Amino acid sequence: MLRLKNGRVYDPAHGLDGQIRDLYVEDGRIVAAPGPDARVDDEIDFAGRVVMAGAIDLHTHIGGGKMNIARALLPEDHRADPVPAMGGMHAGCGHAAPSTWTTGYRYAEMGYTACFEPAMLPSNARHAHLEMGDIPMVDKGAYAMLGSDDFFLRLLSSGADQRLINDYVGWTMDASQAMAIKVVNPGGISAFKFNARNLDLDEAHPYYRVTPRQVIRALACAVHDLGVAHPLHVHASNLGIPGNADTTLATMAAAEGLPIHLTHIQFHSYGTEGERKFSSEAERIADAINRMTNVSADVGQILFGQTVTASGDNMAQHRNHRLASPDKWVVMDIECDAGCGVVPFKYRDKNFVNALQWAIGLELFLRVTDPWRIFLTTDHPNGAPFTSYPHLIRLLMDRSFRNSKLDEINPEAAAHSQLRGMEREYSLYDIAIMTRAGPARSLGLADRGHLGEGAAADIVVYRDDPDREAMFAKPEYVFKDGELIVRDGRVVKVVNGALHAVKPEYDKGIEKPLKDYFDRYMTVKMEHIRVSDEEVCTCGASKLIPHKCKGRSS
Amino acid sequence: MIAGLPASLDEAYRSAAAILAASRRPLVGGLACDVTGHRAALALAEKTGGVVDHMNGIVQFRNWLAFQDGGWMNTTLSEVRNRADLIVLAGTVASRFPRFFERCLAPESQFGELSRRVIVLGGDISSIPSIRGQSVVAIPVQENHLGELFAVLRARMDGHPQDAATVSGMSIEQVDALLADLLTARYGVLVWNAAELDFPNADLTIQAMVNLIKGLNRTTRWSGLPLGGNDGDTSAAQVCTWQTGYPLRTAFEASGPRYEPQLFGAERLLGKREVDALVWISAFDPERTPPKANCPTVVLGRADMTFTQAPDVFIPVAVPGVQHTGFLHRMDAVVALPLQAPAPSGMPSVAQAIAAIQEVMNHAAA
Numbered sequence: 001m002l003r004l005k006n007g008r009v010y011d012p013a014h015g016l017d018g019q020i021r022d023l024y025v026e027d028g029r030i031v032a033a034p035g036p037d038a039r040v041d042d043e044i045d046f047a048g049r050v051v052m053a054g055a056i057d058l059h060t061h062i063g064g065g066k067m068n069i070a071r072a073l074l075p076e077d078h079r080a081d082p083v084p085a086m087g088g089m090h091a092g093c094g095h096a097a098p099s100t101w102t103t104g105y106r107y108a109e110m111g112y113t114a115c116f117e118p119a120m121l122p123s124n125a126r127h128a129h130l131e132m133g134d135i136p137m138v139d140k141g142a143y144a145m146l147g148s149d150d151f152f153l154r155l156l157s158s159g160a161d162q163r164l165i166n167d168y169v170g171w172t173m174d175a176s177q178a179m180a181i182k183v184v185n186p187g188g189i190s191a192f193k194f195n196a197r198n199l200d201l202d203e204a205h206p207y208y209r210v211t212p213r214q215v216i217r218a219l220a221c222a223v224h225d226l227g228v229a230h231p232l233h234v235h236a237s238n239l240g241i242p243g244n245a246d247t248t249l250a251t252m253a254a255a256e257g258l259p260i261h262l263t264h265i266q267f268h269s270y271g272t273e274g275e276r277k278f279s280s281e282a283e284r285i286a287d288a289i290n291r292m293t294n295v296s297a298d299v300g301q302i303l304f305g306q307t308v309t310a311s312g313d314n315m316a317q318h319r320n321h322r323l324a325s326p327d328k329w330v331v332m333d334i335e336c337d338a339g340c341g342v343v344p345f346k347y348r349d350k351n352f353v354n355a356l357q358w359a360i361g362l363e364l365f366l367r368v369t370d371p372w373r374i375f376l377t378t379d380h381p382n383g384a385p386f387t388s389y390p391h392l393i394r395l396l397m398d399r400s401f402r403n404s405k406l407d408e409i410n411p412e413a414a415a416h417s418q419l420r421g422m423e424r425e426y427s428l429y430d431i432a433i434m435t436r437a438g439p440a441r442s443l444g445l446a447d448r449g450h451l452g453e454g455a456a457a458d459i460v461v462y463r464d465d466p467d468r469e470a471m472f473a474k475p476e477y478v479f480k481d482g483e484l485i486v487r488d489g490r491v492v493k494v495v496n497g498a499l500h501a502v503k504p505e506y507d508k509g510i511e512k513p514l515k516d517y518f519d520r521y522m523t524v525k526m527e528h529i530r531v532s533d534e535e536v537c538t539c540g541a542s543k544l545i546p547h548k549c550k551g552r553s554s
Numbered sequence: 555m556i557a558g559l560p561a562s563l564d565e566a567y568r569s570a571a572a573i574l575a576a577s578r579r580p581l582v583g584g585l586a587c588d589v590t591g592h593r594a595a596l597a598l599a600e601k602t603g604g605v606v607d608h609m610n611g612i613v614q615f616r617n618w619l620a621f622q623d624g625g626w627m628n629t630t631l632s633e634v635r636n637r638a639d640l641i642v643l644a645g646t647v648a649s650r651f652p653r654f655f656e657r658c659l660a661p662e663s664q665f666g667e668l669s670r671r672v673i674v675l676g677g678d679i680s681s682i683p684s685i686r687g688q689s690v691v692a693i694p695v696q697e698n699h700l701g702e703l704f705a706v707l708r709a710r711m712d713g714h715p716q717d718a719a720t721v722s723g724m725s726i727e728q729v730d731a732l733l734a735d736l737l738t739a740r741y742g743v744l745v746w747n748a749a750e751l752d753f754p755n756a757d758l759t760i761q762a763m764v765n766l767i768k769g770l771n772r773t774t775r776w777s778g779l780p781l782g783g784n785d786g787d788t789s790a791a792q793v794c795t796w797q798t799g800y801p802l803r804t805a806f807e808a809s810g811p812r813y814e815p816q817l818f819g820a821e822r823l824l825g826k827r828e829v830d831a832l833v834w835i836s837a838f839d840p841e842r843t844p845p846k847a848n849c850p851t852v853v854l855g856r857a858d859m860t861f862t863q864a865p866d867v868f869i870p871v872a873v874p875g876v877q878h879t880g881f882l883h884r885m886d887a888v889v890a891l892p893l894q895a896p897a898p899s900g901m902p903s904v905a906q907a908i909a910a911i912q913e914v915m916n917h918a919a920a
Contacts, residue, residue: 063796065887065888067796068792068795068796068887071795071796071799071800072618072621072622072791072795072800072801073621073622073625074799075622075799075800075813078799078800078811078813079813082809082810082811082812083810083811084807084808084809084810085600085806090597090600090797091600091798091806091810091811092797092798092799092810092811093798093799093800093810093811097799098799099796099797099798099799100796100797101797121888123630123632123888123889124888124889124890126881126889126890126891126892127792127883127887127888127889127890130589130793130796130881130890131796134593134796134797150636150664154664192775193633193637193741193775194775195740195774195775207665318627318771324625327624328622328623328624328625329625330621330625330626330627330628331625331627331771332627332628332629332630332777333628333629333630333633333637333777334629334630334633334888335630335631335632335633335888335889336632336633336636336664337632342625517664520662520664521632521635521636521662521663521664522632522635523631523632523635523657523658524631524632524884524889524891528889528891528892535892538590538881539881
């Protein structure tokens with residue numbers, strides 16, 4: 001048994017806000033304080049240290065076809081950050097589109113112990129699991145993308161019973177070993193294949209005649225009925241378009257009270273005010289989130305510098321290709337399933353639009369009052385590489401630092417933003433919610449994201465450095481399932497991570513029409529789409545952690 | 555076998571380990587195996603400071619060089635099957651992909667029966683099967699003149715005047731008529747096969763195709779479809795990309811992976827003697843024997859492989875998808891298929907053989 005004593009524990013799931021507590025670890029789990037006679041094999045004194053559960057990133061593009069496209073596209077970016085093999089760690093590359101190995105090491109070195117890839121195409125699921133299998137250190141999971149796949153759109157446009165849609169959604173999660181369902185530009189990826197360049201929330205799809213609102217409603221309902229913990233994960237229509245805040249608000253309403261998660265909401269909080277017809281609508285969006293308790297969001301903060309945007313939204317990415325820096329980009333239509341677009345991007349602090357995007361993201365963080373419903377993301381790598389999280393945390397926790405950065409950005413954008421007047425500073429407790437307890441609750445991870453009895457011993461220990469960027473960049477200790485894996489911000493032990501996947505109940509009768517569809521129209525068999533439980537480990541995960549779902553009758 | 559003489563597997567592993575231990579920079583080449591084999595091959599290259607390239611590297615890099623310079627707009631097989639109403643075959647008739655027409659260009663699609671037009675630029679169209687509702691026209695163009703044709707098509711689309719009376723053997727009127735055709739497609743697909751674009755700087759021809767496709771997408775939908783995917787080349791590039799950031803032609807150096815697409819081709823490395831050992835992995839096709847090499851050579855090959863000159867070490871390996879299970883990507887790199895093992899064998903897989911060699915090396919080092 002290991003005793004971790006005297007630490008200041010931030011464990012929001014149990015209301016602990018820096019109280020001094022001893023933690024006991026045995027067999028990879030946190031256990032109750034033993035009696036005085038118990039044998040303690042090892043003990044570490046964390047007096048003065050900040051102790052939190054392992055951090056969880058619920059939206060980070062770490063693995064899957066589009067990330068490999070991004071990697072292959074950017075040798076010049078990798079060259080600036082080569083990573084040699086050392087100490088049992090593999091060689092690779094870092095920065096905007098890091099190699100799988102480096103992704104795992106660097107996440108762990110920042111105190112993250114679980115990462116969720118939010119855009120796995122079912123047709124690409126086996127590849128995604130192979131990639132994620134080579135991401136060490138952290139546990140992983142992926143959200144299956146639906147909503148522009150032709151099978152679903154056929155069901156919806158033919159007026160199929162919601163129960164049939166539920167079965168298809170259940171089958172998809174089961175077959176692709178997914179943790180949740182994501183919809184990207186609902187129906188829009190498909191519409192782009194029919195040469196539509198835009199698809200508004202209430203605009204009929206050019207072929208199927210259904211609207212994105214109907215797509216959202218049907219999928220949100222399916223996710224809810226199947227009893228999947230994480231709400232429908234929505235990348236809304238009109239990403240990046242000035243004035244899209246109206247669409248975003250209408251998208252929230254489209255869930256009709258069902259749980260809904262809006263992702264990278266910064267890219268969806270734009271107005272058309274001002275001379276440049278581009279303005280912040282963070283206040284209206286944040287007010288809506290504050291009001292609607294069925295809504296959660298992650299921010300997708302942008303930070304300045306070179307990165308690459310990789311998205312399933314081929315429609316939006318094609319629209320944005322003129323902004324590619326360096327000037328090269330990829331757009332793909334994929335398997336009557338979805339699509340993707342990869343556009344390298346350099347956010348510049350002196351650029352009005354980029355600077356305002358930066359401010360809008362921060363405004364959203366600061367205006368949403370409930371940290372349980374807003375999550376810290378940069379939509380890695382779309383807003384910035386995940387390695388910039390410590391910097392982002394400092395921006396949230398340190399107003400004077402934030403305002404000093406505000407002085408550096410495009411002055412017109414700074415003047416347009418209300419950021420300077422915002423006094424809120426996130427507390428360590430808030431940070432522990434939005435990076436640990438909140439994501440765990442949202443994903444239904446009962447034994448992660450907290451430090452209570454029975455939790456997995458994913459534990460992170462920080463020095464209480466007033467420079468929060470330095471503090472969160474280099475935890476002093478990181479334990480994964482009870483093992484010390486990082487010391488002073490460096491990996492000391494390489495471990496493999498497990499795969500989280502939900503196992504909803506559904507009627508397997510859906511395989512009959514589905515198989516017929518694949519046989520008639522696809523160039524791959526339905527059976528080959530399915531990734532078996534055994535394959536999860538052959539692909540590289542240490543084990544499969546299945547999450548049962550208790551269905552709700554619709 | 556060791557130097558052409560029978561040997562036990564353990565002896566072969568020891569000999570291979572000795573060759574690699576003495577090597578400062580081995581080429582881990584061939585790479586014709588499945589994902590599990592590619593993972594092992596990359597681990598071996600990393601351990602030995604080696605460099606990796608696939609036996610189809612020359613072909614692959616015609617695509618990769620174009621891709622890394624400008625990106626592309628591409629599609630996958632099921633999209634072609636269901637949407638393509640105009641297919642341009644550039645410098646290929648897909649004869650090396652006999653099922654392309656029946657699988658991807660069958661008349662039935664989920665959006666109704668498609669009347670497809672096929673335009674072949676160059677090539678003999680006699681091998682193209684007759685398919686209901688499909689019309690085929692051929693325009694004779696030599697492969698090495700495709701680049702200028704695509705460049706001029708793009709220039710005409712952009713409204714640039716053209717002084718030359720003919721382009722790639724076509725009159726400018728014909729070029730304009732072709733462009734008009736391309737613009738009428740609802741979902742056009744431009745198909746090429748890098749293996750058949752066998753002339754210097756073919757990457758620039760592919761880039762000209764990509765540029766045309768991008769331009770056509772201003773008003774309608776077009777995508778590229780690069781044919782390929784042989785000998786595990788797609789998987790090799792995918793695995794190397796996710797593990798190192800680079801699609802092969804990468805050396806594992808003290809400072810990290812180093813990518814040199816122009817310098818790290820197997821033929822050049824062997825010819826210039828920039829590598830001092832060769833590990834040749836060829837588990838699919840017994841005809842794909844190692845290239846001539848003036849350095850010690852270890853072959854992990856199919857059991858029925860024969861050699862004009864016996865390699866220093868030959869380790870017969872099981873065939874992925876026949877004798878052992880695994881994973882292999884389809885040509886579009888999207889779909890990774892599970893491989894079955896209908897005829898399991900006692901021979902090691904590539905991954906197992908490499909693991910055994912590495913184990914000997916680890917013991918020797920300890």
